[in-house]
Amino acid sequence: xxxxxxxxxxxxxxxxxxxxxxxxxxxxxxxxxxxxxxxxxxxxxxxxxxxxxxxxxxxxxxxxxxxxxxxxxxxxxxxxxxxxxxxxxxxxxxxxxxxxxxxxxxxxxxxxxxxxxxxxxxxxxxxxxxxxxxxxxxxxxxxxxxxxxxxxxxxxxxxxxxxxxxxxxxxxxxxxxxxxxxxxxxxxxxxxxxxxxxxxxxxxxxxxxxxxxxxxxxxxxxxxxxxxxxxxxxxxxxxxxxxxxxxxxxxxxxxxxxxxxxxxxxxxxxxxxxxxxxxxxxxxxxxxxxxxxxxxxxxxxxxxxxxx
Amino acid sequence: xxxxxxxxxxxxxxxxxxxxxxxxxxxxxxxxxxxxxxxxxxxxxxxxxxxxxxxxxxxxxxxxxxxxxxxxxxxxxxxxxxxxxxxxxxxxxxxxxxxxxxxxxxxxxxxxxxxxxxxxxxxxxxxxxxxxxxxxxxxxxxxxxxxxxxxxxxxxxxxxxxxxxxxxxxxxxxxxxxxxxxxxxxxxxxxxxxxxxxxxxxxxxxxxxxxxxxxxxxxxxxxxxxxxxxxxxxxxxxxxxxxxxxxxxxxxxxxxxxxxxxxxxxxxxxxxxxxxxxxxxxxxxxxxxxxxxxxxxxxxxxxxxxxxxxxxxxxxxxxxxxxxxxxxxxxxxxxxxxxxxxxxxxxxxxxxxxxxxxxxxxxxxxxxxxxxxxxxxxxxxxxxxxxxxxxxxxxxxxxxxxxxxxxxxxxxxxxxxx
Numbered sequence: 257x258x259x260x261x262x263x264x265x266x267x268x269x270x271x272x273x274x275x276x277x278x279x280x281x282x283x284x285x286x287x288x289x290x291x292x293x294x295x296x297x298x299x300x301x302x303x304x305x306x307x308x309x310x311x312x313x314x315x316x317x318x319x320x321x322x323x324x325x326x327x328x329x330x331x332x333x334x335x336x337x338x339x340x341x342x343x344x345x346x347x348x349x350x351x352x353x354x355x356x357x358x359x360x361x362x363x364x365x366x367x368x369x370x371x372x373x374x375x376x377x378x379x380x381x382x383x384x385x386x387x388x389x390x391x392x393x394x395x396x397x398x399x400x401x402x403x404x405x406x407x408x409x410x411x412x413x414x415x416x417x418x419x420x421x422x423x424x425x426x427x428x429x430x431x432x433x434x435x436x437x438x439x440x441x442x443x444x445x446x447x448x449x450x451x452x453x454x455x456x457x458x459x460x461x462x463x464x465x466x467x468x469x470x471x472x473x474x475x476x477x478x479x480x481x482x483x484x485x486x487x488x489x490x491x492x493x494x495x496x497x498x499x500x501x502x503x504x505x506x507x508x509x510x511x512x513x514x515x516x517x518x519x520x521x522x523x524x525x526x527x528x529x530x531x532x533x534x535x536x537x538x539x540x541x542x543x544x545x546x547x548x549x550x551x552x553x554x555x556x557x558x559x560x561x562x563x564x
Numbered sequence: 565x566x567x568x569x570x571x572x573x574x575x576x577x578x579x580x581x582x583x584x585x586x587x588x589x590x591x592x593x594x595x596x597x598x599x600x601x602x603x604x605x606x607x608x609x610x611x612x613x614x615x616x617x618x619x620x621x622x623x624x625x626x627x628x629x630x631x632x633x634x635x636x637x638x639x640x641x642x643x644x645x646x647x648x649x650x651x652x653x654x655x656x657x658x659x660x661x662x663x664x665x666x667x668x669x670x671x672x673x674x675x676x677x678x679x680x681x682x683x684x685x686x687x688x689x690x691x692x693x694x695x696x697x698x699x700x701x702x703x704x705x706x707x708x709x710x711x712x713x714x715x716x717x718x719x720x721x722x723x724x725x726x727x728x729x730x731x732x733x734x735x736x737x738x739x740x741x742x743x744x745x746x747x748x749x750x751x752x753x754x755x756x757x758x759x760x761x762x763x764x765x766x767x768x769x770x771x772x773x774x775x776x777x778x779x780x781x782x783x784x785x786x787x788x789x790x791x792x793x794x795x796x797x798x799x800x801x802x803x804x805x806x807x808x809x810x811x812x813x814x815x816x817x818x819x820x821x822x823x824x825x826x827x828x829x830x831x832x833x834x835x836x837x838x839x840x841x842x843x844x845x846x847x848x849x850x851x852x853x854x855x856x857x858x859x860x861x862x863x864x865x866x867x868x869x870x871x872x873x874x875x876x877x878x879x880x881x882x883x884x885x886x887x888x889x890x891x892x893x894x895x896x897x898x899x900x901x902x903x904x905x906x907x908x909x910x911x912x913x914x915x916x917x918x919x920x921x922x923x924x925x926x927x928x929x930x931x932x933x934x935x936x937x938x939x940x941x942x943x944x945x946x947x948x949x950x951x952x953x954x955x956x957x958x959x960x961x962x963x964x965x966x967x968x969x970x971x972x973x974x975x976x977x978x979x980x981x982x
Binding site for chain 1: 627628629630632633636761787788789790791793794795796798799800801802803805806818819820821822823826827829830831832848849850851852853854855856857
């Protein structure tokens, strides 16, 4: 297939293809981070993760409408406000859900799967009633649209770079929070031994609620960022949930580094294969690869060594 | 006591006054017209839910679940049509009563609800379904219990049933004229096909490929399918950049559409220079995609909201009055609107609600009031209709740039295209 193209052409395509992989990588990391915290640290199987993302997307939609009609001068910067609000809204809903639902199910992890799946259906129908069944279009400030012309042939989408920047920022923030803050130490202590952590004076209930809230809040930010590249509708969250779990499980549930490594390997495989094969086949091969590796390493790519 | 009497008296007077006030209005009401219909025993020999004053029909669409996005418009149009028919005196002197069921985007549910509408409710006709999968699920039910289904979506063809009237276009009807136009007007010789991975895009693209290769004498330089709900198109966009096709031909559906056009724009593919023709984006989808992201693309189908003719202007105004100023009307919505009218015209022609008579009498039924213009039912139960090409604009509407000269014959089993 490459016979007809000059070396320059091919170079440009490979550069852009590499970049496409990187964008996919950041999208995956952003999707999976919130879940990695909730599933990895707390062991809660949150099937409503996608709906928390879409809450963020709808907050962005509302913000965009609000700024357009009330503060048109500030419209170019609305996206940052929207991301903060998305974090707060999704985080608040997450804490509410933890208080009302999840905390009663910590001892029955499989039941959380059903409960949160039910929650996801409820949220979907709620979005449908509030915002309508149709997808909504989120208007973007003009500086986020279009691409940067690097050379004649190489063009890099701006929103892709924006997503990458957001991903890096949030990953760093989460890493700092988990590994360099008092709260992070408490979270890890509770995860490793809940009874013991409670015995040394950690308020495990509060830690749980904050962890769940932050995980959901990050999902909200991801949702806000995805309005640039995907659709915003009541059921859009479903588009992401399978990939998200795939990445978290493949990476090794309890490891942040594992999530990143797994997102990287899956996204690169997927985008490279997609280029040479058709989209559906690429997906099948990627999934087969994941299954094969999980058979050899059931605990995922990275695991924490914990004495049980 | 006195007080009570006065209360009664005034109540009586009030009722009398109301009656008097209503009398002139009642003359204009359809109630009087309904009495004029033929005897029930004559129009209903098979035990359908028909009384002297009412006839029951079903509406079967997804109000919940993934497909609610698409099916909302269709059921709105059907309700509008039924309301308009009732306001003009109903069908055979009978008011149409609607029983609506929710298919919930789940194909077995569709079959179950179809059975309920036919067996329990004895509906004389059912307007509904959207995806081919839901139609395939209810088809055996309609054939077994002898019901009548009016199906609104443009679809892949390869089907014909006595119990179904297809008010949308089948694939050859929709695609071929558009491909010819793009080849002639835009110099389209090389094509890149992108679709969602299920039966409709695959069949449509198969037909399109045959036409490109055998009739246009062009070349298909790429054909790609993505799972439903796929949201990452950067790799295929790179492939498009590499193969530089004259025309990108797409039948991506649902949420993937939004991702595809946003990423296409972000990747610097300018639709005012790169010709893109879609058969899956109507005004409904543009709502979610955002007009600015798809402006410059061409869509090929039979109806656009912007069509200029008196029927359509009336239809658009009535639709907006009923469902809100902000609603938009896509191809399928309009096709759904035709269903109740075609059924009414057929019932009045054959003078009966009996399904067998309706099925046999459908061929040749003409509807001059269609928003898309004149349509006629072909003996194969599809519609003769025109095909149009619309240019997407930033405000979310299409500007019609081409219209086929005459009605195009529906051909659900196209020879040489399979």
